[in-house]
Amino acid sequence: MPLPGESYFPALPPSPKPYISLGLPFSVTCAHHAAHTFSASRIYLIVSPSIAKTPAFTTLLTALDNDKILGIRYGIRQHVPWPDVIEVAADLDRLSADLIVTLGAGSITDGAKVASYAAANKAFSLDALDKLHIRSVDETEKKAVAIPTINIPTSLSGGEYNGSGGATDLRSGIKYSFKHPSIGAQLVILDPALTVSTPERVWLSSGMRAVDHCVEGLTSVGFRDGGNEEVEGFCVGGLRLLLPGLLKTKAHPEDLEARRREMLGVVEALKGLTSGVLPMGASHGIGHQLGPLGVGHGETSCVMLASVLRWNLRNATGGWVEERQRRVSEVFWEDATVAEALEERGLSRKTASAGDVVEAYVAALGLPTSLKEVGIGKDKLEGLARNSMTDRCIPTNPVAIENEGKVLEILELALGE
Incomplete structure (x- = not known):
């Protein structure tokens, strides 16, 4: 249910996800949808290290119920190295997270997508992750992502809207795509005012x-x-x-x-x-x-x-x-x-x-x-x-x-x- 003054609509109809929220401060809409759309009680935050030092992050923490924030990940390295994915996937599994919220863009967004997919498939090692990307020859049926995600982007990279994510195998230096119908955010919150501090x-x-x-x-x-x-x-x-x-x-x-x-x-x-x-x-x-x-x-x-x-x-x-x-x-x-x-x-x-x-x-x-x-x-x-x-x-x-x-x-x- 949208808030008064909030524009709430599907980004890519007829696809059921993601929805876009636009028109209100990001912290207000994130807190509302975390509680009422997703009924979340075990929230895992992934935030850009630079944004974590700004008032925007403090505002988000204040808006969300601190008792429901069980884990915070400060950054995922550029181009999403596989070890970072595995660390986040293990956190999601260990904490039994029921909602991911990302504040940032680029690697933060892709990292959340691939990590949630890895967590669903218990891929907590390099060899296990190697079986999930689109060039893998492993034909085992893959499990769908179970944890919903809210993306709050601070750039125009657009990774919030597609059902695939890229991550880099540091052993070969090759960036692989991970794709599944279940991958991707359920909600993208757009707030132009938030992006003014993004480096030009x-x-x-x-x-x-x-x-x-x-x-x-x-x-x-x-x-x-x-x-x-x-x-x-x-x-x-x-x-x-x-x-x-x-x-x-x-x-x-x-x-x-x-x-x-x-x-x-x-x-x-x-x-x-x-x-x-x-x-x-x-x-x-x-x-x-x-x-x-x-x-x-x-x-x-x-x-x-x-x-x-x-x-x-x-x-x-x-x-x-x-x-x-x-x-x-x-x-x-x-x-x-x-x-x-x-x-x-x-x-x-x-x-x-x-x-x-x-x-x-x-x-x-x-x-x-x-x-x-x-x-x-x-x-x-x-x-x-x-x-x-x-x-x-x-x-x-x-x-x-x-x-x-x-x-x-x-x-x-x-x-x-």
Whole structure:
């Protein structure tokens, strides 16, 4: 039951989860739904270490019944190392938790998803966890997640809305996906005011991750044999909210309406991504494997998306790839604020490619546009190409990537030397 003044609605209909709560302070709605929607009495909190030092965390603790908080985990390392997952899963099992609440984003969100799945399947060792990811050959029936989750995100990464989570096996350096219909939050609480303290680079780069969802969606193989107007509308709608919003946030960080629109833009992007007809491509595939090399989640999109678009355009054998990239460019240019930013970087609507447009937009946000800028040199490219070939998004790139050599071609374009 929603509170007066609370907007409470399904994020991805007809999917029954997650619901979105918007319009009231996050602590108020979290306390209400913990008590009345989930009847929780054994709450486990996972909080970003930086947010744990802020008044926001104190506010949440005050709102929740302290007697019901049985455990607090301060942070999950970037890109969700398997040992962190196992520690959280063991805590959930030991404490018999009946609700997980996360305050933060990125690794916090994915860590909660994978850990709750691991706990349901009693996967408390590396070998046991190795049997749960989507590339595992183990065919044992997997048990559904039993503990509900409330996510309170502080970035635009969007992991709250999909039924999979990524975690990194430190033994190989490969980031694996864990997927099951039961994985994911039941409730996502959006509070633009909470995000004002999020570091600018984190907020903007996570927004670029959402932009990447939309762009790789619009250029996906899902459009090779014809259009899907509803799904295209989700991706276009997401870009129309995100692109001007991110520029406004950079100029005016306390513009809460811009932040609210960006948050809803992420939801539109995820409607397209979770439609089942828009598989992602090499920007996501390579990006997943850049993470274990120390590149931030959203920054992988900043440094890879433009080069993937350029490589796809150069190597396409059908006109549909060019047509889809032209559609992406149209959406960027249609907004006056975005168009002005592109023109300030010397681009022309008539001659700029989608790759040019994306790179210029990233630069306008003050974010890195090359691998070199995020500390990835030539010495890392062969290993990165090899690991990328294991990723689920490489086979669905709109232009076939048959071997590591093709990935290396993309990486050379992105290197920035």
